[in-house]
Amino acid sequence: MDDVTEAPRGPVVERVPEGDERPRMVCDDCGFINYENPKIIVGAVVTWGDKYLLARRAIEPRKGFWTIPAGFMELNESAEAGAAREVMEEAQAEVEVGALLGVYSLHHINQVHLIYRAEMTTPDHGAGYESQEVALVDWADIPWSELAFPSVRWALEAHHRHRGETNFAPETCPEIPHRIE
Amino acid sequence: MDDVTEAPRGPVVERVPEGDERPRMVCDDCGFINYENPKIIVGAVVTWGDKYLLARRAIEPRKGFWTIPAGFMELNESAEAGAAREVMEEAQAEVEVGALLGVYSLHHINQVHLIYRAEMTTPDHGAGYESQEVALVDWADIPWSELAFPSVRWALEAHHRHRGETNFAPETCPEIPHRIE
Ligand SMILES: [Zn+2]
Ligand SMILES: [Zn+2]
Known part of the structure; x- marks a missing residue:
C-alpha cells in the first residue's frame, strides 16, 4: 500500500x-x-489637470515606494477596463482611459505591462487597501528616487513626452534592468 | 481509510x-x-513587398481557414520576439518586427492579442506543422470570407490603413462578436 x-x-x-x-x-x-504564460499588468498614468496621481504601496514588493495604479488584468475585462478598475481599487479615483502609453515586455519576470493615459472625472481620490497614501502631485514634485519600479518611471516619462498628442505609438522598455536568465 | x-x-x-x-x-x-489570467496572443501581419503572408490552419479551431501567424506568448520572451517566433513556427519565414498594429482585448475568450507589423527579410516561407499551406498573396486576393477569426481581418485592415505610417496608436477591437457571459 x-x-x-x-x-x-x-x-x-x-x-x-x-x-x-x-x-x-x-x-x-x-x-x-x-x-x-506571461501575465498582463494593466495600469494607468492618471492626471487631474496638471497633477499626477501617485500611490504609496502598502504591500510588498517595494512597500513604502510610490507607484502608478496597476495590477494583474483579470478575466472577463478589457485591458482598458482593467486599468480603470486598478485605479479605483488602489487610488479610489474614477477615470476615463485614453491612449496606450506603453507596452513593456518584462520578460525577466514574465509580465507584459499595458499602461494607459487616464484622466480623473472628479478630483476625488483616496488610499485603497494596497496603498498607504495617495497624492496628486505636480510633475516637478514626482519623487523619482522613491518610485517602486523602473516601469513606473518609464510610464510617467512617456506620459510627459506625449502631452497633447493623440495618435502615437506606445513606447517599449527603454532598458531591461536586472535581467535574470 | x-x-x-x-x-x-x-x-x-x-x-x-x-x-x-x-x-x-x-x-x-x-x-x-x-x-x-488572460492570455496573451502574439502575432504579426507579415509582408514581402506588397504581398501578405497567410497560413491555412492545419489544426482546430477553424481548421482549413486562413490566418496570420499568431499564438500564445511564451515565458521569457518579449511580445515582439514572440511574434517573430510564431511567424517562424507557422510560416517558416524570418521577419523584422515593427509597429504594433492592434491591441485586441477579446474578453469573451480571455485573450489579449498583440499584433505587430512585420517584414520578411527573405522571400523564403513554408508550412509549419500547424499550417496546411502558406502563401504570399496580394491585398486584392486576400480570401476575406475564409479568414479564421475576426481578429485576422481587423489586423489585416489595420495594416492596410496604416501603410507608410510609422508613429500611430494601435487599434482596438472594432466589435466584439459572439460575446458570451
Ligand atoms: Zn495536483
Ligand atoms: Zn491537484
Missing part, C-alpha cells in the same frame, strides 16, 4: 508533457499541467 | 480562496490554486 500521509504539493515538477515541446510544471499527485 | 482509487482531477472546483476576493479554480486533491 502506498504511503499517502505526505501532503500533495501541486504542480511543482518540471517536465515536458507528452505532445508538448517545452517543459511545464506538472503535479505528480493529480496530473495537472500548469501552462504558465 | 480513505478510498484513494478515484483519480484526482486537478483544479476543477470553483471557490474563493482565503484572503482572495474572486472565485478561482482550486484542486481539492492537492490544494493547488489556479490563478487564471
